[in-house]
Amino acid sequence: MGTYTSLYVNDFDLAISKSAVIPEIMTVFVESDRRSLWRRTSDCEVVDGPSGDDDIERAVEYVTTGEKAIQRLDVMGFTLERCRREYDEIRNEAIQGLRDAVAEDGLASDGSDNFYAKEIEKYERLTFDEYAAAFKSVLERKLQWYDLTSEQRATLHATTSYILSDQHDDWHNFGFMCRDIRSFLRMALSVSAPDAILRQDVSGLVSAGWVRAEDPIRDDAVRLLVERYPENAPRIVLTEGSSDAEILKISLAVLFPHLVGYYTFFDFHGSKAAGGATQLISVVKAFAAAGVANRVIAVLDNDTAAHEARRALRDVLLPENIAIVHYPPRDWLREYPTLGPSGDVSLDVNSKAASIELYLGRDVLTVGGNLCPVQWAGYSQAMRAYQGEVVDKPGVIERWRAKANRCLEERTSIVPAYWADIRAVWEQIMAAFPA
Template identity: 75%
Template structure:
């Protein structure tokens, strides 16, 4: 008998591994997802502690809601679109290989001819959509091969039979054509309700002594992967300055707390790096030249200076793991109060004056019942536009800090409308890389 750890989708057993967790699976969790609980042995009900009749089992597991797990996989690059694309690529390669082998054999024997015909027919049938439909039925009916009687197995259609007969192959989990289990996970998660849980049970590893209870099992497993693939390392966010980085870091904790740890921010204070759009573009070039393996997202202001600075990247071919985005345009910024030679006039400041402070919420931008003004400053000949600057940035930022601290201390105090603009910024960052 071995010691096994099991990954569950709801109460359905997806994958078991012997003596250790699968490191790729653990990238979907964070250490704060870990929990220890007691279950009744007879019906799996969770109870507050061990019962006197000793009919309870202690479980140690990592658990995350499906909606959060999907977001984590997506930001690592394991999108549903990529699942489909890579699945179909593998299927096409298998088909080509069997067809070429069949032609080389030239029908030399009835046995080989029958084998190749069967494999070709199988892969022609196993389109992504057909597989997903069959696996969805398996999942919802909670079917496992070992639970079925011979007559029940015989009654399965060809695709379901293929899926169930190949549940734990090293590469093809449930026969899914992929080279990384996270592709299979992303597909499977799309088939269940977002409020369900993905659970990695590590109870046996602890009870059998493979790991100590106090060990950070998730972090130890992921550490083994960091040097192998960029998907396993945090995404690096580069900003124009330390204030931007602070705001993005804290807003991530408020808006997407389950994604903390999946992004890391360039340390302007520790590195004593200069801020500003031009300096950020220089850092982007340096990262590109250094061949940094992590996915890197450079986030620029949506103002004249940033768009002007970005012109320095024209003709520069950036690696696929490096993306450059601006803070997104917002409809309500199309008529924002500005101060210039003609007085106080509402103008469209998208692309001309939208620094991070404009995304902190109207509540932070209000002073004495009015929005803080944008003042027009220097004129850019190349962009043919003025650069706008928010007056009294420090007061706006301080009001936002009070708000964010309150929200982090009491999540019930979060007013969604006050966070719409920063949520849009994070959506922009999360969508920086094509699917």
């Protein structure tokens, strides 16, 4: 006899599993989402602690917001576009299979008394949008098949009836057509309330002795998946050097703390690897040749040297799990102060001198009321452009580190305008793989 554990969206029982958590579901949580508390078994009301009452139990749960869960799913590749595409593929395969059966058996594909005709009609009606709209109603009304009387079931809309009547196959309770439960979860969260709470209750597993309350249940479950599926392993971020990696790592903790652990960074210090755009391109080639299964994102500066180095990949067919991005162009960098043979002049430094320092915020780039200028250096014949570099890079980075530390210690000190550019960098990284 097993013990069941449930995943909830708010108070709606979305998925159940027996004697263990569903590993794919646990990839949406991190260990810091876990909470342990005492509650009444009769009404789940939280209480201060055990009191000798048999109605009190120790609850162990993983809890996050719907918004964070959606971002984590998107990072893993389970975007809403992917869910729709996967759903449509399976639905169309089902329709084609039914039509093939009709042709093979020599039956008519129409007629009210024809099983195949009814099934084809059902699947043709079950578009993604039709399903999503009906499931939203199921969530809002908190409908479950076993709670309804036969009279209530008879009055349900056809799609709602289809959703609720599929109760036989664990997480496939709701008949959503997908190949991974995370696609179903992503769809469900897309139609949930904006303030939805996602909660994986593992209390039953703890009380039954399947796991201990102190076990890293999430990490143990995910570890079982990592060897098989790249979606479950952290995305590897490659940068031109250790400073870029450090800045991206810290800024992730500031801007998207719930995504820490979903990205890992190449260790330049530990590997004693050389930096620079040319070296980064070599690393990309090495990863491609080695058949690394993780999703890999190589992040290049938005400058002349990086664009020139990338030309070495023109004839290289990279696998789908490796993406190349540059720091994004920014409007305010179109007129940035520069120093060169023609004197002090404001120029567009996008694609020519936009290293990561220019994305750290105007506050740390400003000294004595003036922006630290870009100094033009060597000329690239291949790109027909000069390469530039911001003056006093160490000073800019040190001022940024101090700002970042303040923000990590006290999140109310985060000024969105001063983090807009590095946020744009992270949005570029997050969008590296098409849906």
